[in-house]
Amino acid sequence: MTGSVPSILKPAGRRSSAADDIEYEIKGAEMQFVEIELDPNESAIAEAGSMMFKPAGVHMDTVFGDGSKPDTGFFGKIASAGKRLITGESLFMTVFSNEGPGKARVAFAAPYPGTIIPFHLADIGGTMIAQRDAFLCAAKGVSIGIHFQRKIGAGLFGGQGFVMQRLEGDGWVFIHAGGTIVERELAAGEVLHVDPGCLAAMAPTVDFDIVRAGSIKSMVFGGEGFFFAQLRGPGKIWLQSLPFSRLAGRMMASAAGSVATGGSSFSGWSWGTGSSDSVFGGDSSSDGE
Numbered sequence: 001m002t003g004s005v006p007s008i009l010k011p012a013g014r015r016s017s018a019a020d021d022i023e024y025e026i027k028g029a030e031m032q033f034v035e036i037e038l039d040p041n042e043s044a045i046a047e048a049g050s051m052m053f054k055p056a057g058v059h060m061d062t063v064f065g066d067g068s069k070p071d072t073g074f075f076g077k078i079a080s081a082g083k084r085l086i087t088g089e090s091l092f093m094t095v096f097s098n099e100g101p102g103k104a105r106v107a108f109a110a111p112y113p114g115t116i117i118p119f120h121l122a123d124i125g126g127t128m129i130a131q132r133d134a135f136l137c138a139a140k141g142v143s144i145g146i147h148f149q150r151k152i153g154a155g156l157f158g159g160q161g162f163v164m165q166r167l168e169g170d171g172w173v174f175i176h177a178g179g180t181i182v183e184r185e186l187a188a189g190e191v192l193h194v195d196p197g198c199l200a201a202m203a204p205t206v207d208f209d210i211v212r213a214g215s216i217k218s219m220v221f222g223g224e225g226f227f228f229a230q231l232r233g234p235g236k237i238w239l240q241s242l243p244f245s246r247l248a249g250r251m252m253a254s255a256a257g258s259v260a261t262g263g264s265s266f267s268g269w270s271w272g273t274g275s276s277d278s279v280f281g282g283d284s285s286s287d288g289e
Contacts, residue, residue, distance in 0.1 A: 019141030019171025020044070024118060032116045033109040034174055036137065038098035043140035044106060046094050050136055052107035057100030062092045095140060108137045112244050114178040117201070122170040124236065130165045130175050130201040133244075139171035147204075166204075175201060179242030186233025193228040197243035203235030 022044060023037040033052050036044045054060065098104045110116055116136060119128060129147045138144075147166040167173050177200035186192060186206060193211065202208070210227045231237055 019121075019139040019169050022139045022172055024172065024174070026116050026118065030113045031110065032114070032176075033107050034116050034118075034137065035105045035107045037103055037105050038096070039103055040098055040101060043095055043097040044137055045140050045142070046096065046108050046137035047135055048092055048094055050108045050111070051094065051096070052109040054096060054106040055100070055104045057098065058104050058106050059097045059099050061095045061097070063095055064092060093144075097140075108174070110136065110176045112176075112178065112247070114176055114240065114242065114244075115181045117175050117177060117181055117238060119167075119173050119175070120171070121167065121173055124203065126168060126170060127204050128167045128173070128201055129204055129206075130167060131177075131199060132163065132165060134175040134177060134200060135165055135167065136174045136176045138167070138169075138173040142167060142169035142171050142173050177201075177238070177240035178244050178247065179240050182239040182241070183236060184239070185236050186231060188234040190233040192231045192237070194231060194239060195243075196227070196229040197245055198239045198241070199229055199231070199237065200240040201238040202231065203237070205233075205235035206237055207232040 020038075020042040022042060025035045025037075027033055027035065038044060038058065048062070051060070096106045121128065121142065135144055143166075145166040145168065147164045167175075181200065184192070196210070199208075209230045209232070211230045213228050
């Protein structure tokens, strides 16, 4: 039985903003991509290598940093690119500009199975903190910077590292997360314990810390790592059900086991201590953060 591919259509509605006021459509289910509609002279920025297709009338240019401040001097651009390097991203960002007389659509694809989440930054206070590698694309004018963890413990053992992405502006931004997305609003003082790698994004008002995952026995044999991420409200959080590092860890463990056992039925055996995950929460790999 066949059916139409699910999509989310953002209706046209112009807003007054510093960033270009784009429209978009998200297509697909497990392997999503987003089509961004550009009016003449509008632009979108995207992570290098994420483009799926574009019309001939859309010009592609590579810039240092995020391209949010085109009038910035050479050293300012170097500083912007350096921030991206700290978060593990490429020094360069790609800018797609519609130089034709009519509307044009350019598409950007997610790098692995999961969900593309659209945010209009003006609706959430102008700032959002996201895991590293989460950014996919945005309206030109959105700034992609860095957010440092203020607490040493959270940086060392929180699974996200000391540095996360800080997205600022008043336009549309799209991030990609693994699996299914859960959005929750934490009340002031409300505390939630999560696997560190499952945190996809959060409001800057949310406090991020780490706590021990129970007793020594639970930490060693519970399979959940040594630490949980502790999120304290107020503010919104977005959780992903399948961090890429967890998926990659399972695949690597399975492949290594198959090689070691010659593909026997016991190739996936483990002690149940989170062999595919980091002991510090299951997601120390920067690929899924």
